[in-house]
Each structure stands twice: as C-alpha cells, then as structure tokens.
Amino acid sequence: MKKITMLVLITTIMIAANTYSAMTVAQARAQGAHIPVEVGPVYLSTTNDLGGSGYSIFAQDETGGIQLYGPSYIMPDFIVSNNLVPGACLILSGTNSFYQNAYEISYVAVVNNYGVSNVPAVTPIDIDTLATTAPAPALESLEGKLVVITGVDFQESGTFSGGKTYTIWKNGTNGSVRIQDANDHLVGSAIPYGSDIAITGIFSVYGSSYQILPLEIIGPTRDPYLWVEPYPELNFGVVYPNYTRTLQVNIRNGGEANNLDVSGFSSISGDTAKFTPSSIADFSLAPKQETNFSFTYTPGSVGDITNSVMYQFNTTDPSNTVVNFPMYGKSSATPPPTPAVWINEVAYNDPGVDDEEFIELCGVAGTDITGWKVQLVNGFDGSNYYEWTVGNEIGNFVFTNELGGFGFYVLASSSSGDVPNTDETMASDMQNGEDDAVRITKPDGTQIHFFAYNSKSAIDYEYGLPNDLTPLEDSTLASNSLCKVGTGVDEPDFDWKIKLQTPGEINDEQVLPEPIGIGILFLGIAMLLKIREIRVYKF
Known part of the structure; x- marks a missing residue:
C-alpha cells in the first residue's frame, strides 16, 4: 500500500x-x-x-x-x-x-x-x-x-484506477x-x-x-488478493438485433507473495447461450500478474429483450473463495436508424491545454441534421452537462457527398482553435472521466447514437443504457483520438480504436462502401438521363 x-x-x-x-x-x-x-x-x-x-x-x-x-x-x-x-x-x-x-x-x-x-x-x-x-x-x-x-x-476490491469513483x-x-x-x-x-x-x-x-x-488510505490488504474489473458486474448495454458486442473482464492478483488460483469459472444460470464463452479453464496468477478474458453478447433477432447470466468461480483469496459475477445485455427495440448517422470520431483529452477536442459525426449524404442535439453526458452521476443544437452557428447543416455517399460534421469544443474542417464550435469542453459519454438525438428526442468512452461496463444514465461503448481512453497524444474502424454503412458495423486524428475525413482503417439507397438513387438518375437521350426516328 x-x-x-x-x-x-x-x-x-x-x-x-x-x-x-x-x-x-x-x-x-x-x-x-x-x-x-x-x-x-x-x-x-x-x-x-x-x-x-x-x-x-x-x-x-x-x-x-x-x-x-x-x-x-x-x-x-x-x-x-x-x-x-x-x-x-x-x-x-x-x-x-x-x-x-x-x-x-x-x-x-x-x-x-x-x-x-x-x-x-x-x-x-x-x-x-x-x-x-x-x-x-x-x-x-x-x-x-x-x-x-x-x-x-x-x-x-483490487487496485485503484484513475478517473474512477469508489464506494x-x-x-x-x-x-x-x-x-x-x-x-x-x-x-x-x-x-x-x-x-x-x-x-x-x-x-x-x-x-x-x-x-x-x-x-x-490506510487499512489491511489480502494476499493473494483477487481484483476483478469491471466490478461487480459486466453490462453490455444495448445491442442491435443480429449484432454482437464483445467486452473484457480483467482478473488480477493484487497480492505481494502468494499465487492466486482461479477454478470452476463457468455459467451456472440464466441465458447461457447468449454469453460466450460459457466456461474458462482453471488458471493461476503470480503476484501482480493479470489476465483478460473476452466475453461476447449475442442478443439474436428479437428486439427489446433483456438477457442475463450468472457466472461463478472459486479463488484462493481468503475473502473471496466463491465469487458470483453476473452479466447483462439488452437488445435494442429498433434496428439501426435510417438514414445512417453516427458518432465517428471523438477527441476529448489533449496534453496540457485542451485545444484539439472535437466530435465528428458521419452520415449519409443529403441527410439534414439541422436542429439535432449533441449531448455531453457525465459518467459520475449520469446527467447531461451540456447540449449543442446543430446549426446554432451556421443556420443549417446537410451532409454532402464527400466520400462514397457519406459526409462529415465536425463540432469542436470551446477551447479548441486548431481543429481542421470544423463546422461549428460548442460553448463547452469535454470531460475525460470514466464512463463519460456523447449522445446524439433528433429534434424530437429520438436517440440516434449514445456512445460511452473509457467505459468497461455500461452504466445506467439519465437516458438509460448506452447503445455503444468502449473501454478505450483517448490517448494523451495530441495527434490521436478514438476512431470508428472497419467496413460498413451503419454505426454497429464498426469498432473503436485509437488512431491518428482525421476530423472531417474518413478514419484510418475505415471503409465506407456506397450505401444501397445512394447507389439506387444514382442508378435511377443515370437511367433517366439515358432515357432522355433516346431519339425517335420516323420511317
């Protein structure tokens, strides 16, 4: 200690x-x-x-x-x-x-x-x-x-982490x-x-x-010492039907001298088939050693269903010989919204002065998001600490076709003066604590995307559970941010990674195929133009 x-x-x-x-x-x-x-x-x-x-x-x-x-x-x-x-x-x-x-x-x-x-x-x-x-x-x-x-x-239990509130x-x-x-x-x-x-x-x-x-902080410690994060549960938040989400559980021996043995790690009740793996082989951790296990939640095709499973395992920690560890997940009542708009990049933590903070949205070209709300949510008490209305500065905003039928909108924080391709600047900086979040909604309050960052397990906010989260923290390097990567045309098609900042541009390792609707539209226009070129000949 x-x-x-x-x-x-x-x-x-x-x-x-x-x-x-x-x-x-x-x-x-x-x-x-x-x-x-x-x-x-x-x-x-x-x-x-x-x-x-x-x-x-x-x-x-x-x-x-x-x-x-x-x-x-x-x-x-x-x-x-x-x-x-x-x-x-x-x-x-x-x-x-x-x-x-x-x-x-x-x-x-x-x-x-x-x-x-x-x-x-x-x-x-x-x-x-x-x-x-x-x-x-x-x-x-x-x-x-x-x-x-x-x-x-x-x-x-375990060891203290930064940016976290303990009870x-x-x-x-x-x-x-x-x-x-x-x-x-x-x-x-x-x-x-x-x-x-x-x-x-x-x-x-x-x-x-x-x-x-x-x-x-003064008090007794244990040896071996079981440390589990997240604790006391793993919550996957809201997942769209027919999609999956994978999160990790970290198990560490916080002791100084003795090995920590973990055995019998398996699901004992609940929706076992929805959470994999269902069991983990026995293992031992030396003092200060740790290991991670990935768990995947698969809600299936039915929406608006809450699933849960109870895992149990045994340890040689004298105060935690039998541990019950629940997991939860909820399937979304609706499919991903159309037209597709999502939070595509977030930079919330710069070294020294926070002069490069921003939120980037990606959306289908032609989508008018004037009047939409960008809300900043506090991970400490789940409350909304700031709200921005798109168009406050520029009157209106419609995604243009910048790449493959998609465009970008960049909202910089109040102290950020060096963010390229900024469309508007909000009157607030972004918090950088555990479970802080960004949420976007339509003017009528319909939720489009609710993203929690530095979040190892979903928490219940003022608006309910998030439908997207990552345990990753924004790098303290000024050139990096949290970025969506992968190939797709909807928010859940992508994963989060720490990459070089690209405000107003496609992210590194991201591929945006042309949306089907846009392709059909362009094909229809081409056919119409071709029809107009047909000439009528008289014989």
Missing part, C-alpha cells in the same frame, strides 16, 4: 489574523462567480494534484476551504516558483468560479507567502456527512478542507471516494478490505454529491 507524508509541521510562525486586509474564504466565496478576489491568510493543505482535468491544490482557513485551479502545464512551475508546501501561510488573488458546485479560484497568484506556519488541522467526519445531498449550506464551511473518516469499508460504506450508509486521474499517487495500490479503513483527504463537492479526494 503506497503512503505519502501529508502533513509535516516544519515550524510555527505566529501571525495575527487582524493584520491582514484580505477576505476570508467565506467572504470571498460570497462574492459570487467571475469576481476578482484577494483571500487570506489561508494555509495550504496539499500540493498534490487533485484536479482531474487541469491541476488543483487546496488551501483553507477557519471559515472554509478553497480549490486553487490552473492548467496542468502551469501549476507545477507555479508551485515551485512560489515555494508552496503544505502549511504555507498565503495571501492569494484570483477570480472566483464554481465548477459542479465546487468553489475555486482560477488565474490564481500569490500576493504574499509568509512561509510555513500551521498545517491545517484534519476535521473528522462521519459517513452521514459524506452521504448528504449537495449543495448543503450547513456543509459549505467544510468544503475544500482536510478531513478524515474512519471505520469504513470499500465496496470494490465506501459504514452502518448501511454509502459515500464516495474519487481517484481523479491516472497520475494520482494511489493508482495501482491495493484497495484495502475490512471495516477498519481510515481515509484522509479533501472534502469535495461534485454536482449533487459530496466526495473525498483521498491523500492517504
């Missing part, structure tokens, strides 16, 4: 609060969004990046906590150049903002650094506080502060712990088990939920 030394008291500098003219955290927060403020004295809680998208550190005073936010390519140098360490006593300036109800200062600058003083005290909280629906005025003074919760247990519970009440991204120091460490776990971190708010951004 990785540990970090968070709170080191180097020295103590006695500074009377009444010698400062800057505002307290509570006073600054009350000024509202987009207001320049000067705050202090505040004491730095941590310089660990807890921001997920961007880079965030935290400071606090007696009246509340505050998130200091900046781009990932600026904040590390900002921390070093201003000699920022936990316990630093600071006067700060910046601009107020609120992201998903969390109070933060952006464009932050250090007005004064009085050196290391008192490291902020850790406030004990209980599970009921963490489970409170946000925003709660009574908890405003606790937001952004260092807290500790004890005597909890994790619902999940802790105590006395039948659940709370959330968020590992923001793959760079978090806890990623890869074993998730403790048992009911004697202590978590120290920042008490944060996201939308309607409170969560802890952990700095230190």
Whole structure:
C-alpha cells in the first residue's frame, strides 16, 4: 500500500489574523462567480494534484476551504516558483468560479507567502456527512478542507484506477471516494478490505454529491488478493438485433507473495447461450500478474429483450473463495436508424491545454441534421452537462457527398482553435472521466447514437443504457483520438480504436462502401438521363 507524508509541521510562525486586509474564504466565496478576489491568510493543505482535468491544490482557513485551479502545464512551475508546501501561510488573488458546485479560484497568484506556519488541522467526519445531498449550506464551511473518516469499508476490491469513483460504506450508509486521474499517487495500490479503513483527504463537492479526494488510505490488504474489473458486474448495454458486442473482464492478483488460483469459472444460470464463452479453464496468477478474458453478447433477432447470466468461480483469496459475477445485455427495440448517422470520431483529452477536442459525426449524404442535439453526458452521476443544437452557428447543416455517399460534421469544443474542417464550435469542453459519454438525438428526442468512452461496463444514465461503448481512453497524444474502424454503412458495423486524428475525413482503417439507397438513387438518375437521350426516328 503506497503512503505519502501529508502533513509535516516544519515550524510555527505566529501571525495575527487582524493584520491582514484580505477576505476570508467565506467572504470571498460570497462574492459570487467571475469576481476578482484577494483571500487570506489561508494555509495550504496539499500540493498534490487533485484536479482531474487541469491541476488543483487546496488551501483553507477557519471559515472554509478553497480549490486553487490552473492548467496542468502551469501549476507545477507555479508551485515551485512560489515555494508552496503544505502549511504555507498565503495571501492569494484570483477570480472566483464554481465548477459542479465546487468553489475555486482560477488565474490564481500569490500576493504574499509568509512561509510555513500551521498545517491545517484534519476535521473528522462521519459517513452521514459524506452521504448528504449537495449543495448543503450547513456543509459549505467544510468544503475544500482536510478531513478524515474512519471505520469504513470499500465496496470494490483490487487496485485503484484513475478517473474512477469508489464506494465506501459504514452502518448501511454509502459515500464516495474519487481517484481523479491516472497520475494520482494511489493508482495501482491495493484497495484495502475490512471495516477498519481510515481515509484522509479533501472534502469535495461534485454536482449533487459530496466526495473525498483521498491523500492517504490506510487499512489491511489480502494476499493473494483477487481484483476483478469491471466490478461487480459486466453490462453490455444495448445491442442491435443480429449484432454482437464483445467486452473484457480483467482478473488480477493484487497480492505481494502468494499465487492466486482461479477454478470452476463457468455459467451456472440464466441465458447461457447468449454469453460466450460459457466456461474458462482453471488458471493461476503470480503476484501482480493479470489476465483478460473476452466475453461476447449475442442478443439474436428479437428486439427489446433483456438477457442475463450468472457466472461463478472459486479463488484462493481468503475473502473471496466463491465469487458470483453476473452479466447483462439488452437488445435494442429498433434496428439501426435510417438514414445512417453516427458518432465517428471523438477527441476529448489533449496534453496540457485542451485545444484539439472535437466530435465528428458521419452520415449519409443529403441527410439534414439541422436542429439535432449533441449531448455531453457525465459518467459520475449520469446527467447531461451540456447540449449543442446543430446549426446554432451556421443556420443549417446537410451532409454532402464527400466520400462514397457519406459526409462529415465536425463540432469542436470551446477551447479548441486548431481543429481542421470544423463546422461549428460548442460553448463547452469535454470531460475525460470514466464512463463519460456523447449522445446524439433528433429534434424530437429520438436517440440516434449514445456512445460511452473509457467505459468497461455500461452504466445506467439519465437516458438509460448506452447503445455503444468502449473501454478505450483517448490517448494523451495530441495527434490521436478514438476512431470508428472497419467496413460498413451503419454505426454497429464498426469498432473503436485509437488512431491518428482525421476530423472531417474518413478514419484510418475505415471503409465506407456506397450505401444501397445512394447507389439506387444514382442508378435511377443515370437511367433517366439515358432515357432522355433516346431519339425517335420516323420511317
């Protein structure tokens, strides 16, 4: 289990609060969004990046906590150049903002650094506080502060992953712990088990939920240690009739010394024929070793049916000797929509500044998508965090015949200025967390394509289950994106791969044969022209 030394008291500098003219955290927060403020004295809680998208550190005073936010390519140098360490006593300036109800200062600058003083005290909280629906005025003074919760247990097992929210519970009440991204120091460490776990971190708010951004997690671990992902189930989402979807289950030994033996892995009940393979041969994993198994869901020809199967297997993990692992899938009530339009390419995560984010749609030439909605969906709580209406900037949009009877529409994010072939630019950036999604609908709300990325198992969103998902994450290379590849004329004909970006163009390894309808149309026109060339001769 990785540990970090968070709170080191180097020295103590006695500074009377009444010698400062800057505002307290509570006073600054009350000024509202987009207001320049000067705050202090505040004491730095941590310089660990807890921001997920961007880079965030935290400071606090007696009246509340505050998130200091900046781009990932600026904040590390900002921390070093201003000699920022936990316990630093600071006067700060910046601009107020609120992201998903969390109070933060952006464009932050250090007005004064009085050196290391008192490291902020850790406030004990209980599970009921963490489970409170946000925003709660009574908890405003606790937001952004260092807290500790004890005597909890994790619902999940295995090792921590970035961009994922974990569930802790105590006395039948659940709370959330968020590992923001793959760079978090806890990623890869074993998730403790048992009911004697202590978590120290920042008490944060996201939308309607409170969560802890952990700095230190202490608790017992097992050896060997079964880790399964996804957990506690594998959900294939919605699959069109007569198509299939393949997803993977990862099994890992998170222990340090002993082999993990897995035996008797087979389906024991349910729609066994719909999920293959039905069994897996016994195997053994050395410490830190892992393996992947592919499972394919085949709904058949009948639509609007939910299928399920229960797998069971035995392990030598002393806390998981018999494991039940369910799988679910649903067949779509309708075939793929016509005329065919789908999400063909998504770039949602760039290194440093997100200046090349975009969504590309592909559609049959001649299809008018004016008024269609492009919705960005949050994988944390399943809600819609932004919606764009096609034609907002340019009035209308009809797919032109750019290749084999298909055309492309490119929608760039608000901070993207370098995306070739952009048709319109939305007033939002894209989130890059686990299970975030993009959804397109017609003006009347009819769903056309609902795609979840960085999603190992489908979750239930505000709009229901997605009809497309991939466990792949957008590469942090600026030149790459998630792309549809393969040959076909409908969305489910293609698979997702990480490829070079091609906004407004066909993807690498993608073939778009001319749709049958387009071919018939062109043939009809040619025949009509030929008929018009017939001459009548008199004898």
